[in-house]
Amino acid sequence: xxxxxxxxDAPMADVKxxxxxxxxxxxxxxxxxxxxxxxxxxxxxxxxxxxxxxxxGMGLWLGSGTSLTNGGPAAIFLGYLLSGSMIWAVSHSxxxxxxxxxxxxxxxxxxxxxxxxxxxxxxGWAYWFSYCITIANELQGVVTVxxxxxxxxxxxxxxxxxxxxxVAINVGAVSIFGEVEVVASAIKFGWIFVVIISMxxxxxxxxxxxxxxGFRYWNSTGGFTNxxxxxxSVLPTCIFAMSGSENSGLVAAETANPRKSVPxxxxxxxxxxxxxxxxxxxxxxxxxxxxxxxxxxxxxTNASPFVIAYRNAGLDxxxxxxxxxIFISVLSTGSISGYGGSRTTMxxxxxxxxxxxxxxxxxxxxxxxxxxxTLVLGGGLAYLNVSNSGATVFGWFSNLTSLFTLFxxxxxxxSHIRMRHAWKIQGRSxxxxxxxSWTYPYAAWWGFGxxxxxxxxxxxxxxxxxxxxxxxxxxxxxxxSVVAILVFxxxxxxxxxxxxxxxxxxxxxxxxxxxYKQDVEKVGxxxxxxxxxxxxFS
Numbered sequence: 001x002x003x004x005x006x007x008x009d010a011p012m013a014d015v016k017x018x019x020x021x022x023x024x025x026x027x028x029x030x031x032x033x034x035x036x037x038x039x040x041x042x043x044x045x046x047x048x049x050x051x052x053x054x055x056x057g058m059g060l061w062l063g064s065g066t067s068l069t070n071g072g073p074a075a076i077f078l079g080y081l082l083s084g085s086m087i088w089a090v091s092h093s094x095x096x097x098x099x100x101x102x103x104x105x106x107x108x109x110x111x112x113x114x115x116x117x118x119x120x121x122x123x124g125w126a127y128w129f130s131y132c133i134t135i136a137n138e139l140q141g142v143v144t145v146x147x148x149x150x151x152x153x154x155x156x157x158x159x160x161x162x163x164x165x166x167v168a169i170n171v172g173a174v175s176i177f178g179e180v181e182v183v184a185s186a187i188k189f190g191w192i193f194v195v196i197i198s199m200x201x202x203x204x205x206x207x208x209x210x211x212x213x214g215f216r217y218w219n220s221t222g223g224f225t226n227x228x229x230x231x232x233s234v235l236p237t238c239i240f241a242m243s244g245s246e247n248s249g250l251v252a253a254e255t256a257n258p259r260k261s262v263p264x265x266x267x268x269x270x271x272x273x274x275x276x277x278x279x280x281x282x283x284x285x286x287x288x289x290x291x292x293x294x295x296x297x298x299x300x301t302n303a304s305p306f307v308i309a310y311r312n313a314g315l316d317x318x319x320x321x322x323x324x325x326i327f328i329s330v331l332s333t334g335s336i337s338g339y340g341g342s343r344t345t346m347x348x349x350x351x352x353x354x355x356x357x358x359x360x361x362x363x364x365x366x367x368x369x370x371x372x373x374t375l376v377l378g379g380g381l382a383y384l385n386v387s388n389s390g391a392t393v394f395g396w397f398s399n400l401t402s403l404f405t406l407f408x409x410x411x412x413x414x415s416h417i418r419m420r421h422a423w424k425i426q427g428r429s430x431x432x433x434x435x436x437s438w439t440y441p442y443a444a445w446w447g448f449g450x451x452x453x454x455x456x457x458x459x460x461x462x463x464x465x466x467x468x469x470x471x472x473x474x475x476x477x478x479x480x481s482v483v484a485i486l487v488f489x490x491x492x493x494x495x496x497x498x499x500x501x502x503x504x505x506x507x508x509x510x511x512x513x514x515x516y517k518q519d520v521e522k523v524g525x526x527x528x529x530x531x532x533x534x535x536x537f538s
Contacts, residue, residue, distance in 0.1 A: 049185040056188045056276055061326040062141055063237040064284055065295035065305045070466060071234035073285030074223025079238035080281045084273040087245045089447030090409045092437040093416035094246060095266035099435040101512050102258040105347020107412045112351050114418035114502060118492035122485050123411050124348040130404035131341030135378025138334035139163060144303050145327045155386050162331060163379045170338040174365045177339060184332035191325045192275050198318060199283035199309060207313035217289050225290050226466060232457050233466040236402040243405040244333060246412060247340050259516050263435050341374030342367045403458060403481040410451035413444045422504040434516055
């Protein structure tokens, strides 16, 4: 039975923006956006596939080349292990909160509810700009990928053509967007199996070239090309590659039954981490030399280390297929960023932190104001690529995005910690949660702690960059996003004033919450609840 019709765990139907909660008082669904103009048209299949494929784009397929050059094989492998453990922790925090509070901008509104309004303001606008940057970066990725086949088409023309494609995907109904992402994710997920098997064969000497590689490149470099500093320089790209996984929290607001869909998506995280990133990066390190001139930013046109591996092995057909898969991946990630940006502006508007025009969606759930703002700015930034090299623009944008991502992941984990703290001091039991993560509190603290550590690491790299002399220009080009976050935060603090933290004892844990039949049945002694449930599920 589809989750939208299963009444055992189904979400309680909207009752004209109000319902009874399990403690017997009326809650307005408009609080924190529980009841928005978005349509709940996505299923478990959509959410799971979007969670699996949303972050597989330019960062992994192309950025791995820069990382391999700067850090070496061991650095890129360890970088993905660390960032993978972080997003695994973040995803469990998202899962527990998204089941209970499936709201349009998810972690932005959770931050406002459990942490502080000023932090939510800074996070929301930083993340919205990050989505715009990602659109621009993925369009640059499209140009880089297509240069593998031809350089005859001007960069501006490619950007325009595929910006129109991203716009078309986003202006369709949300169900169309969901189906497009399911197909793209299925292609990415299926191809990674081919990559792993074929590259093991290449490394073993089974390719047409007949050259057994083994761990030659690990041995020749000692695993690291620029020592510990080279390893640190890889981390921003690894974080950038995994940014987007948190979009599953946004999609929950348009899912028919988050109680079923979200835990399944969270449960699939280990598949994505192990197959796409950890094993995928390992395959690159055993088949491509860190000194290959064709790596992204080098003198060649192959760009992707995966494509280079196939061409060096004499497997040109697989190189062409790999490039086509990269093209689909990059375009898919760009379209998801349009979706995420428009939902973030809606959540900000529900918090009173953006113009009210962003509150509204049409009858099929398209938030037009947010879509237009996100796609116009993202598309405009993409044209920076016309007068700069792809590797240069990628470096700018990935540094900006990785810092915004660290801030977002940190706030997700902190919101989870604060939510559980409020739940405890208000006398509620963890067994009353609609879905409980077995990783709490260790995973939440792990993710939050590493976000702080890596912000310090990126400060170090901004002051003392790899292969360059310290300069004010270099510092601000690499760390300007943290400066922007601080400006947003301190400005919002001056506006909102009040305590630095939400008082956990005063947080309304039922405002903005989606209730499920099973939860309400636990309070059978409340006649009002009995009548409401009977009316909804009769």
